[in-house]
Amino acid sequence: MMRTIHPGDAAYDTERDGFQQAGRHRPELIVAATGAADVREAVAYAADRELPIAVQATGHGLVSTAESGVLVSTRAMRGVRVDAQARTAWLEAGVRWQEVIEAAARHGLAPLSGSSPHVGAVGYILGGGLGLLARQYGYAADHVRAVEVVTADARPHRLTPDDELFGALLGGGGNFGVVTGLEIGLLPVTRLYGGGLHFPASADVLRAWRDWTETVPDELTSAIALIPLPDLPTVAEPLRGRHVAHVRIAYTGDAASGERLVAPLRQAGPILLDTLGELPYTESGAISNDPPFAHAYTGASAMLGDLDVDTAFALAGPGAPVPVVLQVRHLGGALAKPSAAVIGHRDARYALHVVSGLDGQDPASVRAAHRHLTKALNSSGAFPNFHYGPATAEQVRSAYDPDTYRRLTRLKAAHDPANLFRFGFAIPPTPGI
Ligand SMILES: Cc1cc2nc3c(=O)[nH]c(=O)nc-3n(C[C@H](O)[C@H](O)[C@H](O)COP(=O)(O)OP(=O)(O)OC[C@H]3O[C@@H](n4cnc5c(N)ncnc54)[C@H](O)[C@@H]3O)c2cc1C
Known part of the structure; x- marks a missing residue:
């Protein structure tokens, strides 16, 4: 059964707490997700009631706080599965870089992690991911093979590079859904x-x-x-x-x-x-x-x-x-x-x-x-x-080239017309906003 936490519950403050102390989400409901099924249930609950949805793994990248709605906390989704032969790793939504680095190192491999091993790997990748080996290998987002995401209609999708939404998630942040896990390429660096x-x-x-x-x-x-x-x-x-x-x-x-x-x-x-x-x-x-x-x-x-x-x-x-x-x-x-x-x-x-x-x-x-x-x-x-x-x-718009930004707003309008996912580096469902 999905674990839910309400204001006044003992776990409310610890579950919404994060690295960024300048603000904290104050949702009417926190879902402490343990897997994709919990995320689907949380998004369905919010979508039925048109409640906004915030997502938090570690709180390193908090942009704006939810003052109501639902917070999907992914901090317990900590699985990392390395396929040494294929040089890939499957990361669950709440895993931190240090956990990925250690799992990959057991096979003589490394991920494209950044300066801090405490940052959440999935949030980092969705924001681009500029890491320690960036000039040699590119952005971490360039090395993603597949993404599993629950969109605002509560439907799960497994996306690969042929899907339009795939690229939009990689650099487009948490604007299009809750990512439950993703597959990355690993590099032979020890x-x-x-x-x-x-x-x-x-x-x-x-x-x-x-x-x-x-x-x-x-x-x-x-x-x-x-x-x-x-x-x-x-x-x-x-x-x-x-x-x-x-x-x-x-x-x-x-x-x-x-x-x-x-x-x-x-x-x-x-x-x-x-x-x-x-x-x-x-x-x-x-x-x-x-x-x-x-x-x-x-x-x-x-x-x-x-x-x-x-x-x-x-x-x-x-x-x-x-x-x-x-x-x-x-x-x-x-x-x-x-x-x-x-x-x-x-x-x-x-x-x-x-x-x-x-x-x-x-x-x-x-x-x-x-x-x-x-x-x-x-x-x-x-x-x-x-x-x-x-x-x-203007700061959000400036991150993308103009054609890409228009495409992102179009995708936002198609996949999240009610703008449920609005607390990250927020792309609006219409270009004018
Ligand atoms: C000390 C420090 C060092 C850093 N170093 C680097 C660096 O070297 N390179 C670099 O590129 N960045 C770096 N960052 C930035 C960091 O990658 C971003 O702040 C990133 O958003 C953190 O992700 P998180 O999951 O840890 O944080 P959170 O605050 O938990 O999440 C940030 C946002 O990401 C989105 N998000 C997170 N998880 C999901 C999900 N499962 N589905 C959908 N959306 C989600 C949400 O919009 C959420 O608001 C650093 C940040 C700090 C504070």
């Missing part, structure tokens, strides 16, 4: 040369990294983050209380070639901490060392043709109008190759995002500062996964 170089934050380091990205092969994917670190014992001693530039590197070649490739970057400034070396893919979360603890944050993204270092440093460095963590990822390589997924801006050279903690900050002025920054950097559009918190219609 180890990396990677880790981080930490410098004192400066425009010169940002510039040196940008120029260096022009010289590296597709087997090397990197990012840079400018981070104001607190003066706390949990922060490595050389970085404590400093504004640092953290270059993150993942390279699938051997360590000696990795050292050679990175050598010019070491001249970018004084190195405060160097964690580069060989590591098993199972420890790839150490490269970015993203915060594992829940907190309140908001953020915006910008796909860029070029990186204007001085503007980025002025608006997102130590002198920024609001405190931000800036992150820029190097794109190109396999990311530029089209697939069925509806990911926009394949020709962008960098994906930038800014994230600000919301403790003691006014969310509206933080979001205005983020919008100002992405505009000043000539953003060609947003990347769905790197948008945190409420999104304007």
Whole structure:
């Protein structure tokens, strides 16, 4: 029997809780789903009553909160099934990357996971999925083989690349239904040369990294983050209380070639901490060392043709109008190759995002500062996964090329005319809205 939780029940707060603490869904009913049958029943219940439906696995990517309706919580759907021969894995809706990484590693394989192993694999893939090996292999969404989804009419579908809705889900997020599971391709990667170089934050380091990205092969994917670190014992001693530039590197070649490739970057400034070396893919979360603890944050993204270092440093460095963590990822390589997924801006050279903690900050002025920054950097559009918190219609539209966006609104009108799935990076059922 489907497990349901109502306001006032002891489990209500824990089941709706997630990584993002800036808001929480407040549904009239939570369905703690354990499988596809529960999801179908939950969607049928909501559709019969025209109730909106939110979906949550981990809460890392909460966009807007449901103040009524039904929340489908997938956190208990944690199955991973690896087919080593076919180099694929079947992922249930609530599985986190670390669980997939470990299951795949037992067969000498790896998924296209991202910086944080705690993120939900399915939510990440539906938003595109820009991972550690992205320049070599492309977006995680490019490697999906099949998707099982329950649409707003409560019908289950198994979709493959020939189905129009298949590509729309991959980059189109949770707009078209509840995905109960999907099949991904795995790659023969067991180890990396990677880790981080930490410098004192400066425009010169940002510039040196940008120029260096022009010289590296597709087997090397990197990012840079400018981070104001607190003066706390949990922060490595050389970085404590400093504004640092953290270059993150993942390279699938051997360590000696990795050292050679990175050598010019070491001249970018004084190195405060160097964690580069060989590591098993199972420890790839150490490269970015993203915060594992829940907190309140908001953020915006910008796909860029070029990186204007001085503007980025002025608006997102130590002198920024609001405190931000800036992150820029190097794109190109396999990311530029089209697939069925509806990911926009394949020709962008960098994906930038800014994230600000919301403790003691006014969310509206933080979001205005983020919008100002992405505009000043000539953003060609947003990347769905790197948008945190409420999104304007323009931000959503900007993630896709115009024809794709029109197609997505048409598909939305056909598959979810009552707009039951409206709490993610929301595509409306009419293009004008
Ligand atoms: C610390 C951190 C690191 C990150 N690193 C990366 C990275 O390296 N690369 C990258 O591309 N992204 C990254 N992200 C972004 C992340 O991929 C998105 O926030 C993603 O939406 C998280 O999915 P989730 O299931 O964990 O989160 P949730 O908040 O549970 O889900 C987010 C949204 O996804 C949709 N969704 C989730 N599951 C389903 C489902 N089964 N069916 C339909 N819709 C569903 C819903 O719209 C939901 O609101 C990172 C985020 C954080 C906070």
